[in-house]
Amino acid sequence: MADGVAVSVEDVSKRFRLYQDRGTSLKERLVKRGKTRYEDLWALKHISFEVGEGETVGIIGHNGSGKSTLLKSICGVLQPSEGQIVVNGTIAGLLELGAGFQHELSGRDNIYLNGSMLGLSKKEIDDIFDDIVEFAELEKFIDNQVKFYSSGMYVRLGFAVAVNVNPDVLVIDEVLAVGDERFQRKCINRIREFQDQGRTIIFVSHAAAQVRAICDRAVVLDQGKIITVANPGEAIRVFRDSLLAVEDRVNPQQVPNQDDQALPSSTNPARSVRIDQVRVNGSIPGVQPVITTGEPIKIDIDYHATSAVENAAFTFEIYAGDGSTEPVLVVRCASDEEGLVFDLNEGYNTALITLPTWPMTDGSYFLNVGVATRNEGMMFDWKEKAVMFETVYSGRNEGMLSLPYEIVLREQ
Amino acid sequence: MSIDADKPGGTPSSPGVVERKKVSRVVSAKTSVPQRIVAIWASRELLGHLVRSSIKVKYKNSALGLIWSMVSPAMTLIIFWLVFGVVLHNAIPNFVIYLFSGLLFFNFFQTGVQMATGTIVDNAGLVKKVSFPREILCLAAVGTSGVFLFFQAIVMVIFLVVLQYAPDWGLLWLLIPAFLATAIFSSALGIALAAVNVYLRDTKHLIEVVLTAWFWGTPIVYSFVNTIYPHISHHGLTWIYMLNPMSPVVLTTQRVIYAHPIVHLTSPGAPLMELLPSWGWGTYLWMDMIVISVSSILLWISLVIFGRLEGNFAETL
Numbered sequence: 001m002a003d004g005v006a007v008s009v010e011d012v013s014k015r016f017r018l019y020q021d022r023g024t025s026l027k028e029r030l031v032k033r034g035k036t037r038y039e040d041l042w043a044l045k046h047i048s049f050e051v052g053e054g055e056t057v058g059i060i061g062h063n064g065s066g067k068s069t070l071l072k073s074i075c076g077v078l079q080p081s082e083g084q085i086v087v088n089g090t091i092a093g094l095l096e097l098g099a100g101f102q103h104e105l106s107g108r109d110n111i112y113l114n115g116s117m118l119g120l121s122k123k124e125i126d127d128i129f130d131d132i133v134e135f136a137e138l139e140k141f142i143d144n145q146v147k148f149y150s151s152g153m154y155v156r157l158g159f160a161v162a163v164n165v166n167p168d169v170l171v172i173d174e175v176l177a178v179g180d181e182r183f184q185r186k187c188i189n190r191i192r193e194f195q196d197q198g199r200t201i202i203f204v205s206h207a208a209a210q211v212r213a214i215c216d217r218a219v220v221l222d223q224g225k226i227i228t229v230a231n232p233g234e235a236i237r238v239f240r241d242s243l244l245a246v247e248d249r250v251n252p253q254q255v256p257n258q259d260d261q262a263l264p265s266s267t268n269p270a271r272s273v274r275i276d277q278v279r280v281n282g283s284i285p286g287v288q289p290v291i292t293t294g295e296p297i298k299i300d301i302d303y304h305a306t307s308a309v310e311n312a313a314f315t316f317e318i319y320a321g322d323g324s325t326e327p328v329l330v331v332r333c334a335s336d337e338e339g340l341v342f343d344l345n346e347g348y349n350t351a352l353i354t355l356p357t358w359p360m361t362d363g364s365y366f367l368n369v370g371v372a373t374r375n376e377g378m379m380f381d382w383k384e385k386a387v388m389f390e391t392v393y394s395g396r397n398e399g400m401l402s403l404p405y406e407i408v409l410r411e412q
Numbered sequence: 413m414s415i416d417a418d419k420p421g422g423t424p425s426s427p428g429v430v431e432r433k434k435v436s437r438v439v440s441a442k443t444s445v446p447q448r449i450v451a452i453w454a455s456r457e458l459l460g461h462l463v464r465s466s467i468k469v470k471y472k473n474s475a476l477g478l479i480w481s482m483v484s485p486a487m488t489l490i491i492f493w494l495v496f497g498v499v500l501h502n503a504i505p506n507f508v509i510y511l512f513s514g515l516l517f518f519n520f521f522q523t524g525v526q527m528a529t530g531t532i533v534d535n536a537g538l539v540k541k542v543s544f545p546r547e548i549l550c551l552a553a554v555g556t557s558g559v560f561l562f563f564q565a566i567v568m569v570i571f572l573v574v575l576q577y578a579p580d581w582g583l584l585w586l587l588i589p590a591f592l593a594t595a596i597f598s599s600a601l602g603i604a605l606a607a608v609n610v611y612l613r614d615t616k617h618l619i620e621v622v623l624t625a626w627f628w629g630t631p632i633v634y635s636f637v638n639t640i641y642p643h644i645s646h647h648g649l650t651w652i653y654m655l656n657p658m659s660p661v662v663l664t665t666q667r668v669i670y671a672h673p674i675v676h677l678t679s680p681g682a683p684l685m686e687l688l689p690s691w692g693w694g695t696y697l698w699m700d701m702i703v704i705s706v707s708s709i710l711l712w713i714s715l716v717i718f719g720r721l722e723g724n725f726a727e728t729l
Contacts (some may be wrong), residue, residue, distance in 0.1 A: 093543060116461045
């Protein structure tokens with residue numbers, strides 16, 4: 001294994017044998033001998049990639065793409081059926097926060113138990129014990145039994161142990177969605193510190209925004225295979241494409257409008273809506289529009305519906321960033337979450353989204369637009385970076401946001 | 413039991429800074445036994461924590477706590493003493509000591525194997541979510557049983573003092589090879605059975621039955637020399653009885669603690685009886701060493717079995 005490589009996944013495959021009602025007692029085994037049927041399911045197929053030291057790599061994929069299996073294999077909870085994974089240095093996995101806690105024991109005892117499971121000696125745990133307690137904000141409760149902890153406290157303790165053992169490689173599986181917002185921010189900050197210290201992070205998430213915000217590179221998995229390893233922006237685009245492909249696979253026979261017999265069924269109904277063009281304030285493709293702070297934003301979405309669609313929802317995201325820094329999410333709106341769904345007619349049409357005032361100050365922004373069925377059950381189309389635009393701010397205030405205010409004197 | 417008790421073996425490091433040497437770990441379906449042993453050795457502190465926490469959890473809300481670990485064997489002891497010593501009147505002097513010296517290590521073996529067999533299934537939550545050498549769980553079960561052994565040994569010492577009974581001081585060191593033999597044999601059996609139990613849950617129940625039979629196949633309640641030997645020696649079958657690794661171990665502890673191979677019975681006329689084999693210490697040591705060697709080979713084999721079966725633990729549980 002080359003120097004500077006923290007984790008090397010070498011041609012790893014994992015087979016799951018799915019038994020139909022396999023007995024676990026001797027009697028059942030004997031009675032059903034030779035009759036138990038099983039199917040082989042290859043959750044991972046010939047996966048190879050390397051994670052360099054100090055790198056943060058995201059693993060994205062839809063449910064069932066094998067990302068959790070891969071992560072568990074890297075942590076050593078599962079063994080690959082073929083191939084091997086070499087981990088250079090200590091590894092701490094956050095597969096589930098608080099896994100391995102003994103409910104009957106106190107928080108203090110659990111820190112020692114958990115720490116030693118992560119490979120620390122007692123002396124090392126002594127050194128970081130106070131940091132863990134402080135990070136978890138459990139000073140008052142550390143000698144209480146863990147079974148009396150609230151779920152938030154439980155999760156905080158789990159995260160605190162995992163990040164404070166300072167492993168060379170930290171593996172995180174969608175656990176950042178826990179705790180209150182303040183604690184989440186604390187976790188993200190801690191992860192950034194980790195990155196600054198040159199440690200390696202492997203991060204699994206559904207949340208494209210988190211991957212974009214944290215990762216240097218991302219691996220996209222689909223059906224147990226790697227589709228791409230690329231920078232987060234590109235990987236997320238490929239991931240969205242693969243989502244569309246999955247929907248083609250899953251719903252090939254599904255016809256959105258069963259009543260309309262006359263609909264032309266030449267194109268795939270799962271892709272029955274396509275976004276052709278997106279314009280911001282009437283922009284022309286190729287020319288970056290400039291929006292003055294405080295102006296309204298009008299987003300025109302030209303779409304083509306090959307068949308009529310009921311209950312469609314529009315989704316848009318605006319990010320701040322010009323590509324040189326990590327993009328920051330300004331706003332994400334999914335219209336169906338606010339009860340706004342639309343019945344789209346067949347043919348070429350335009351949807352208009354209006355934001356009455358644009359409050360952000362100077363900078364570069366970009367817009368992602370998507371059309372989906374209600375609750376994102378099926379994504380018809382998604383345009384990543386559909387429009388990039390600049391904002392100029394003519395006021396004198398500092399900050400990201402321009403807030404109108406007034407001052408009056410209330411003299412008695 | 414305090415988790416803060418100072419423990420040797422911690423690597424020295426400058427305060428505040430956690431410095432660790434680089435370790436490489438390979439996750440693969442084909443890890444060799446030496447690799448497994450290295451991984452187990454690296455996690456030895458975890459073993460200590462697991463033993464401590466299992467004892468803490470077991471007696472968390474009980475007033476008597478660890479005393480319970482002595483009550484059950486004490487009960488067995490009292491019943492056997494009443495049945496064989498008093499009711500059936502086997503006339504062996506200080507029969508309680510004879511029983512206790514045999515029970516001590518057999519309990520260690522029995523409890524250890526029984527707990528180890530169920531441990532992987534019982535700790536499914538851990539096995540599915542946290543990565544560490546799984547054999548540690550089995551070793552922790554044997555270790556926990558070792559803690560019980562320690563407390564029972566204290567009771568034993570109290571008995572000896574109260575009855576003013578002296579063990580064979582000169583042979584006391586023989587308890588060390590006997591202990592090692594039991595510990596290694598229990599671990600070997602426990603590791604293999606724990607892995608099998610994941611796939612065939614009958615194993616746990618089966619082993620309980622087998623261990624009960626095993627108890628009677630070991631010369632604890634009766635005398636090997638007096639009861640078994642005369643029946644099988646002229647067929648040349650003594651070795652079959654000695655295939656049970658617990659027999660030499662139990663004979664050793666009896667020889668050390670009971671100390672008198674030949675005793676005057678308490679029945680009228682006080683006839684002499686050869687209760688224990690009157691071998692020299694060399695023979696006992698030699699037998700124990702054989703058990704240690706064979707058990708070590710068994711341990712190796714059980715690590716191979718465990719390694720083969722381990723790959724699918726997380727899915728099967």
